[in-house]
Amino acid sequence: MKVTLPAPNRKFSLVDGLGLAGLVGLLVARYIPVAKIIPFWGCMLRETTGWPCFGCGLTRVADRVAHLNFSGAWEANPLGTVAALLFALLAVVAVLHMVFALPIPDVQLSPREWGWVRVALPIVILVNYAYVVVKTKFPHLLM
Template identity: 75%
Template structure:
């Protein structure tokens, strides 16, 4: 892994875009009760079959992370919580970058490291989904 630090600038980059998306999502999660305002909001798969989808719990994660309830967010969807916290970190980096010209490091992974990412991500996704299924359908197994 190689890390590069560009000269101070205010150019919009990928981390800034992710930070803007994260900031917008967390502000909506904090101040807009989306699940209560939109009548059709919810997981159609879960409502029809009783089984959760891969994204079940992400609205609760955004709401709980925005309200600093990290334990509740983790219980709703662990991988979603990690993603929400990374979006929040990107938002902080974006604000520092745009306000103070803080250089945003650029990370470059080797082909071997990318292979590890491509192998680990589906495994983590499977483990996360298994947790969400057990939490939804068989909660007595977690007590």
């Protein structure tokens, strides 16, 4: 892994865009009850089959993280909670970058490290999905 620190700047980057998306998403989750306002909001797969999809629990995660209920968010979807917290961190970094010209480190992974990411990420997603399925269909197993 190679990390470089550029000169202080205020150039809008991917980190700023993700931070802005995270900020907007968490503000909407905090102040607008989307699941109650939109009548068709919800997981169609879970409503028709009873089985959760890969994204089941993400609305609850956003709402609970926005209300600082981290344990409730973790219970709904652990990987979604990590993603929501990363979006919140990116929002803080984006504000610091745009207001104070804080340089954002440039991280470059080697081909071998990218290989590990390509192997680990699907495994993490499948383990998270297994947890969501067990939590939804077989909650007695988690007692």
